[in-house]
Amino acid sequence: MRRAFSNMALGGILILIGTAAAVAQVSGDVVKIGVLTDMTGAYSDLAGQGSVIAAQMAAEDFGGKVLGKPIVIISADHQNKADVASNIARKWYDEEQVDAIADLVSSSTALAVMPVAAEKKRITLISGAASTPIEGEKCTAYNVHYTYNTYSMAVGTGRAVVQKGGKTWFFIVADYVFGKTLEADTSKVVIASGGKVLGDVKAPFPTTDFSSYLLQAQASGAQIIGLANAGADTINAIKQANEFGITKKQSLAGLLVFLSDIHSLGLPVAKGMYLTTAFYWDRNGESRKWSKRFFERHKKMPTMVQAGVYSSLTHYFNAIKAAGTDDADKVMAKMKQMPVNDFFARNGHIGADGLHRHDMYLAQVKSPAESKYPWDYYKIVKTIPAPEAFQPPDPICPQVKK
Amino acid sequence: MIAAGFNRAQWGYAVLVVVGLAAPFYVYPVFAMNVLCLALFASAFNLLLGYSGLLSFGHAAFLGAGGYVTLEVIRAWRLPIELAIIVGTVVAVLLGIIFGALAIRRSGIYFAMITLGFAQVVYFLVLQMPWTGGEDGLQGVSRGKLLGIVNLQGNLAMYYFVYAVFLAGFWIIHRTIHSPFGHVLRAIRENEPRAISLGYDVDRYKLLAFVISAGLSGLAGSMKALVVQSANLSDVHWHRSGAVVLMTLLGGMGTTLGPSVGALIVAALENYLASYGSWIAVITGGVFIACVLAFRRGIVGEIRALVKRSF
Numbered sequence: 001m002r003r004a005f006s007n008m009a010l011g012g013i014l015i016l017i018g019t020a021a022a023v024a025q026v027s028g029d030v031v032k033i034g035v036l037t038d039m040t041g042a043y044s045d046l047a048g049q050g051s052v053i054a055a056q057m058a059a060e061d062f063g064g065k066v067l068g069k070p071i072v073i074i075s076a077d078h079q080n081k082a083d084v085a086s087n088i089a090r091k092w093y094d095e096e097q098v099d100a101i102a103d104l105v106s107s108s109t110a111l112a113v114m115p116v117a118a119e120k121k122r123i124t125l126i127s128g129a130a131s132t133p134i135e136g137e138k139c140t141a142y143n144v145h146y147t148y149n150t151y152s153m154a155v156g157t158g159r160a161v162v163q164k165g166g167k168t169w170f171f172i173v174a175d176y177v178f179g180k181t182l183e184a185d186t187s188k189v190v191i192a193s194g195g196k197v198l199g200d201v202k203a204p205f206p207t208t209d210f211s212s213y214l215l216q217a218q219a220s221g222a223q224i225i226g227l228a229n230a231g232a233d234t235i236n237a238i239k240q241a242n243e244f245g246i247t248k249k250q251s252l253a254g255l256l257v258f259l260s261d262i263h264s265l266g267l268p269v270a271k272g273m274y275l276t277t278a279f280y281w282d283r284n285g286e287s288r289k290w291s292k293r294f295f296e297r298h299k300k301m302p303t304m305v306q307a308g309v310y311s312s313l314t315h316y317f318n319a320i321k322a323a324g325t326d327d328a329d330k331v332m333a334k335m336k337q338m339p340v341n342d343f344f345a346r347n348g349h350i351g352a353d354g355l356h357r358h359d360m361y362l363a364q365v366k367s368p369a370e371s372k373y374p375w376d377y378y379k380i381v382k383t384i385p386a387p388e389a390f391q392p393p394d395p396i397c398p399q400v401k402k
Numbered sequence: 403m404i405a406a407g408f409n410r411a412q413w414g415y416a417v418l419v420v421v422g423l424a425a426p427f428y429v430y431p432v433f434a435m436n437v438l439c440l441a442l443f444a445s446a447f448n449l450l451l452g453y454s455g456l457l458s459f460g461h462a463a464f465l466g467a468g469g470y471v472t473l474e475v476i477r478a479w480r481l482p483i484e485l486a487i488i489v490g491t492v493v494a495v496l497l498g499i500i501f502g503a504l505a506i507r508r509s510g511i512y513f514a515m516i517t518l519g520f521a522q523v524v525y526f527l528v529l530q531m532p533w534t535g536g537e538d539g540l541q542g543v544s545r546g547k548l549l550g551i552v553n554l555q556g557n558l559a560m561y562y563f564v565y566a567v568f569l570a571g572f573w574i575i576h577r578t579i580h581s582p583f584g585h586v587l588r589a590i591r592e593n594e595p596r597a598i599s600l601g602y603d604v605d606r607y608k609l610l611a612f613v614i615s616a617g618l619s620g621l622a623g624s625m626k627a628l629v630v631q632s633a634n635l636s637d638v639h640w641h642r643s644g645a646v647v648l649m650t651l652l653g654g655m656g657t658t659l660g661p662s663v664g665a666l667i668v669a670a671l672e673n674y675l676a677s678y679g680s681w682i683a684v685i686t687g688g689v690f691i692a693c694v695l696a697f698r699r700g701i702v703g704e705i706r707a708l709v710k711r712s713f
Binding site: 077081082083084086087090091094095107108111112114115116118119175176177204205 | 430432433436529535536537538539541542555557630631632634635636637673678
């Protein structure tokens with residue numbers, strides 16, 4: 001009896017010490033998340049304020065605390081400029097004890113922040129950026145590429161369009177790393193599926209007047225005009241292609257299209273388009289439930305980027321809890337070890353290269369007649385299983401052990 | 403009296419040097435380094451605008467070229483950083499010779515347009531050349547070690563290095579302004595035909611001023627790129643050429659300290675208003691208009707005028 005009591009006491013003391021130690025492990029006595037995103041530019045609709053709201057929801061849903069220490073969310077506008085992004089990140093890590101930076105929409109800003117984060121041994125949770133070099137030659141040990149990448153877009157949309165008979169392609173490419181990798185990845189898929197690439201034209205990012213690029217695309221005579229761009233660029237290109245009547249003879253394939261883009265375009269213009277997405281709000285009960293809560297705060301349904309911000313942060317908080325510390329190395333190890341299971345992903349796994357591999361969905365935009373209620377835009381055509389949707393780890397990334 | 407050998411201006415400089423030494427303990431060092439680089443850039447620009455009366459609208463080309471070249475030679479050739487800075491500066495000097503030789507044949511708005519044209523050529527080269535990384539720029543280049551000994555990865559060590567380079571650059575500008583050469587420049591600014599009639603080879607003076615200005619801008623660009631360990635398109639964009647005009651006018655054109663004060667104000671606005679995103683441009687625009695309307699001589703210029711009137 002006495003022995004049992006002393007054991008219990010000892011256990012109690014150990015637990016106390018354990019929690020005390022765990023508490024002491026949180027740097028700065030606060031877990032600080034910086035949401036670095038485009039607040040006013042071409043990508044503000046698909047990420048922007050919605051990403052900040054998603055991050056705040058993630059913190060609140062986690063109880064506002066992890067390991068007994070408060071979670072603080074701060075945000076800033078990187079204006080899609082690499083230098084602004086890396087300056088803010090440096091300041092956040094140096095001055096404001098930010099533990100992790102989330103979202104990082106646009107590949108140039110993500111690639112600018114990643115080396116800063118790696119140097120400071122802090123974590124980046126990329127949801128908005130898409131380029132495959134993020135987990136390839138530019139990969140770092142402290143990065144998670146969470147939501148999607150250009151490879152998964154190519155596999156989904158590129159293959160589906162070729163299979164529907166779109167054999168010849170011409171690309172309009174956003175002239176920076178994202179557009180170029182999206183074009184390269186899609187070209188590979190098109191050729192592998194038996195299609196042909198006739199040519200491409202690079203448009204600066206961001207572009208408002210696509211007329212000269214569209215005319216080149218028209219002159220190429222390709223069946224499919226692949227739009228290797230995103231956000232406002234895609235919207236402008238699609239609208240202008242419609243105005244020029246190009247869509248009567250040729251079809252457009254938006255290689256990266258977000259829910260917010262469809263909302264801006266309207267179903268009469270966008271109907272029938274194929275797109276690949278990591279998340280659709282109306283896919284099942286769980287996603288609907290979360291999205292409706294999000295809608296109440298943002299007045300817009302979430303894009304996959306915004307849902308990804310929430311899910312990646314929740315996974316990050318869980319990893320801190322499991323590791324008992326916010327030390328970046330230990331938290332990264334936990335994040336890569338624990339599967340992701342929530343409304344966003346089923347059995348998602350983060351690889352050694354930092355890429356989160358999970359199922360993707362090929363969707364088709366509904367016609368106005370099929371759409372029954374607001375934001376009823378997609379029908380999910382098929383689920384692309386994770387091994388097919390994402391490339392295997394590339395040995396060019398030093399973290400990948402052969 | 404200890405101050406026997408010091409006049410009032412020298413005392414002023416001594417105080418400023420001490421402020422500079424103490425700065426990294428009170429403000430964020432990376433911010434302070436950025437201010438120093440921009441201050442050197444604006445001071446170099448002022449040598450041209452304030453003392454030679456030449457409004458260049460393409461100085462970003464030199465800043466950016468210095469930065470890109472410095473990082474690239476560190477990355478590709480593994481040059482030690484002091485050599486890399488020299489290479490960056492030399493490239494800016496060469497660019498300065500080419501641009502300057504052609505641009506100084508014209509004056510006023512035509513001079514500005516020619517320099518802008520050249521700067522745009524550099525911008526598009528940087529955008530399209532394979533080694534500059536286009537929209538992504540050059541990233542993640544290590545600061546390395548100074549002379550193989552001092553590790554510059556720490557912000558404090560880097561600050562004092564930047565500070566030393568800034569002081570050296572500032573000293574060169576100061577010497578240039580107060581040398582006979584500087585007086586000839588001012589004579590050209592005030593009345594070019596008269597300077598010609600006095601027998602000065604005006605073009606040579608202008609070209610030399612242009613090249614010194616370009617070289618020091620390149621030096622500022624090299625340092626700036628090393629501080630943030632990246633070179634980006636915004637360093638060569640014409641916005642940067644406009645910003646340096648703003649800094650110089652805000653602080654006081656044709657004053658030694660003015661451009662540095664202007665650089666401090668513009669950098670502080672950018673830093674502390676970062677959360678307002680693209681609204682910064684609107685706010686700096688407003689400050690610029692207020693400055694032009696209310697105190698035309700710029701901040702330092704107005705203070706100097708005030709001091710002259712009161713004493």
